[in-house]
Amino acid sequence: MENNTDLELLDSNNNKTKVYKIGFWSFVAMIFMTVYSLGNGQQIYYQMGYAGITYIVIGIILFFIPYMFMVSEMSSAFSEEKGGIFSWMTKSVGLKFSTTGAFIWYIAAIIWWFSLSSVAITISTAIFGKDISETWHLFGLSNTATTSLIGVVWFLAVVFFCRKGVKSVSFLANMSMLITIVMHVLILGGGILVFCLSGFHFQQSFAFNGIKSLFYGPNPSYDNVFSALGFLVFAIFILGGMESIGGLVDKVKNPKKTVPRAMIFMGIVMGILYIAIIIISGMVLNWKDTFGSPNVNLYNYPIYMIQQQFYLLGTHLGMSNTASIALGQWVNRITNWISLIAMMNLPLTLYYPIKQIFEGMPEGMLPKVVTKKNKHGFNANALYIQAAIIVGGMLAIGFGGNTANTVYNNLTFMVTVGTSVPWAFIVFAYIKFKLNDNIKKEYTFFNKKVGVIVGTITLITLIGANGFSIVQPFLQGNIQEGIWIAAGPLIFGFIGFILAVLYQRKQKRNNKK
Numbered sequence: 001m002e003n004n005t006d007l008e009l010l011d012s013n014n015n016k017t018k019v020y021k022i023g024f025w026s027f028v029a030m031i032f033m034t035v036y037s038l039g040n041g042q043q044i045y046y047q048m049g050y051a052g053i054t055y056i057v058i059g060i061i062l063f064f065i066p067y068m069f070m071v072s073e074m075s076s077a078f079s080e081e082k083g084g085i086f087s088w089m090t091k092s093v094g095l096k097f098s099t100t101g102a103f104i105w106y107i108a109a110i111i112w113w114f115s116l117s118s119v120a121i122t123i124s125t126a127i128f129g130k131d132i133s134e135t136w137h138l139f140g141l142s143n144t145a146t147t148s149l150i151g152v153v154w155f156l157a158v159v160f161f162c163r164k165g166v167k168s169v170s171f172l173a174n175m176s177m178l179i180t181i182v183m184h185v186l187i188l189g190g191g192i193l194v195f196c197l198s199g200f201h202f203q204q205s206f207a208f209n210g211i212k213s214l215f216y217g218p219n220p221s222y223d224n225v226f227s228a229l230g231f232l233v234f235a236i237f238i239l240g241g242m243e244s245i246g247g248l249v250d251k252v253k254n255p256k257k258t259v260p261r262a263m264i265f266m267g268i269v270m271g272i273l274y275i276a277i278i279i280i281s282g283m284v285l286n287w288k289d290t291f292g293s294p295n296v297n298l299y300n301y302p303i304y305m306i307q308q309q310f311y312l313l314g315t316h317l318g319m320s321n322t323a324s325i326a327l328g329q330w331v332n333r334i335t336n337w338i339s340l341i342a343m344m345n346l347p348l349t350l351y352y353p354i355k356q357i358f359e360g361m362p363e364g365m366l367p368k369v370v371t372k373k374n375k376h377g378f379n380a381n382a383l384y385i386q387a388a389i390i391v392g393g394m395l396a397i398g399f400g401g402n403t404a405n406t407v408y409n410n411l412t413f414m415v416t417v418g419t420s421v422p423w424a425f426i427v428f429a430y431i432k433f434k435l436n437d438n439i440k441k442e443y444t445f446f447n448k449k450v451g452v453i454v455g456t457i458t459l460i461t462l463i464g465a466n467g468f469s470i471v472q473p474f475l476q477g478n479i480q481e482g483i484w485i486a487a488g489p490l491i492f493g494f495i496g497f498i499l500a501v502l503y504q505r506k507q508k509r510n511n512k513k
Contacts, residue, residue, distance in 0.1 A: 021253035024262060031242070031266045038183055039302055040238035041277030046301045048231060049217030049287050050206060052278050055235035060271050062461040064239040066454045067423065068267045069445040070430040071242040072260040076443035077433070079255040085243045085426055086361060092433040096500040099361075101425030103496025104489045105243075108418035113390040114397055117144070117151035118299040119340075126336035129329025130307070131300045148398020152391050159387045183338055184273075186331075188280050191309055195283040197316035203289075204282040218287040226475060230468040236423075236461075237416045238274065242267075243426055256442050284309045306332050354382045365503045414485055417469050421489045424462040431455040 022030070044052035074088045081087035085105065089098030124133040138146045195201075207213060215228050222228050242263055252258050290308045291301065307328035314324025363371075374380040433439060434451040446454055473482035 022251050023253055024258050027252055027258055027262045028266055031262055032180070032269075035239075035241035035266070036270045036273070037238070038180065038187065038277065041274040042281060042302055042305055043298065044235065044238065044274065045278045045281040045285075045287075046291060046296075046298075046305075047217070047219055047234060048222060049204060049219065050278065050282055051213065051215055051217035052235070053275055054214045055232055056239075056271075056274055056278070058232065059235035059239050063236050063423075063458055064267065064271065066446075066458045067240065067427065068242055068263050070427065070451075070455065070458075072263050073441065073443055073445060073451075074426075074430060074433055075259050076256050077439060077441050079259070079442065085422075088433070089425060089429040091439065092429040092436060095362075095504065096497055097425070097429070099496040099500035100493045101422050101429075101496070103499070104418070104425070104493045105422035106496075107489065107492035108422065110386065110390060110393070111414050111418055113155065114393045115299070116155050117147040117394060117398060119154045120147035120150045121300050121303070122336045122339050123150065125303050125332050126340060127333070129326075129333045131295075131303050134295075142399075144400070145398045148394050151394055151398075155387070155390060155394070159383060179338055183335060186335065186338075187306065187309075188277065190313060190331075191280040191284045194309060194313045194316060195280070197313070198284075202283055203286040203312075206282075219291075226468060226472045229465070230472040232461075233420055233465040233469040234416055236465055237420050239270070240420060240423055243423070260443050260445075281305065284312060303332055303336075306335055354379050354386060362503070364506070365499065417466055417485045418489050420462060421466055424459055424466070427455055427459045427462060431459070 044056065048055065074092075078087050078091060081091070086098050086102040089101055120133040120136065121131050124131050124136075133147055134143050136143060136146045138149060141149070204218075216223060222231050285305055285308055290304050293304070296304055307325075310328040310331040311324045314327040315321075319327065361371075370382050370385065371379060372381055431452055434446070434448050434455065444451075470482065470486050473479075473485065
């Protein structure tokens with residue numbers, strides 16, 4: 001397996017120039033840190049308990065495995081293209097389609113950053129051992145305004161690192177992956193130790209009451225057919241994201257072999273890890289005891305999980321009740337300090353959207369000031385424009401007047417649906433890709449017929465899961481949540497479509513001259 005290298009290539013003037021290339025293991029680290037998260041597996045348990053395993057298995061079979069090979073095929077076929085998913089969709093379907101899909105994908109990446117205000121939870125827990133961020137009020141401001149300002153400061157630090165380009169980003173991914181491994185040893189290893197000390201007793205029993213128990217967990221928020229079907233999008237969401245890496249194919253050493261191998265390897269590892277996390281969580285955490293408090297939300301639930309897990313460890317080791325509580329708080333401090341260090345991988349998440357959008361679009365579609373690169377070979381101006389949008393969004397949400405729990409939960413729904421909608425565009429592009437015999441396919445896993453059938457099944461799965469997620473809050477009368485979920489993809493998809501139309505009209509006028 002190759003390491004990262006600086007290759008000497010000849011430019012158009014026959015001068016030697018060094019080009020940084022990403023090796024296999026660094027590429028694996030970048031996939032791992034972009035797509036996988038220990039918190040994703042914990043979130044599935046928080047939302048669905050053991051029933052989450054059913055949705056993970058469905059997501060793996062109907063989405064993850066086929067999608068992984070689809071991305072591998074297209075990334076290999078278009079390994080010379082710099083625009084990632086934008087280039088794939090343009091070559092396979094057309095410019096209007098690709099611009100619409102790419103901009104929907106882009107807004108999801110942008111919206112994700114609005115939630116960086118939740119870093120206040122991590123900081124609070126790192127210092128105090130528990131989340132007291134809801135009591136913070138800087139300069140007499142509201143709590144949500146205070147946490148948004150903290151998030152802005154943290155975000156600007158990420159921007160500073162990201163502007164140095166792919167070499168800096170690759171190094172940060174490797175460091176962050178090592179820290180993530182430490183977290184797994186601490187949390188999952190600690191969970192197995194508690195399970196052993198408890199006499200191999202599951203805190204959350206496997207209560208199988210027929211087929212229904214496979215699809216409904218202990219969470220009352222998912223106690224009906226529509227909400228349960230809508231939950232499938234969360235299972236799909238934690239398994240997606242491979243396309244983000246596709247934009248780096250041109251930076252990878254020997255991409256035609258490295259990219260498919262790395263994606264397949266990480267696909268297998270992630271599927272196993274997510275199911276293991278759910279089972280180990282049930283070994284040590286009773287759902288009602290851990291998540292019964294109304295203060296638990298979609299951002300701070302890991303704190304309650306760690307507190308409960310290591311409180312149990314303390315009691316099994318013969319510690320007093322007070323000492324056991326303190327143990328949980330200290331482990332929370334340690335893990336959140338580690339989480340702060342692990343956030344070194346955040347420049348990856350900021351780097352990929354720019355790589356996908358601004359490098360793939362044809363010259364003349366965007367102003368030159370956006371596509372201009374700095375000395376590190378990076379679209380720094382695009383980064384700063386994107387940063388301004390994100391800072392504006394974070395402040396608007398922070399000063400909007402909602403409670404922290406409402407903001408965090410709504411942002412989670414926005415990001416989940418907004419991210420998975422473009423996957424349907426990518427899968428449709430794959431179907432067209434397989435049908436187009438003029439596209440040279442360097443690597444194929446599915447033959448033409450099978451690829452079209454598998455792509456169609458995956459497309460139906462995505463449309464169904466997202467459809468239920470978007471419709472469900474409206475059916476339950478939660479109009480505000482429904483608007484939050486649907487607004488981003490609709491607005492940015494329309495912007496992308498109009499941008500493509502204006503560009504094509506401009507090209508027609510130029511051709512007539």
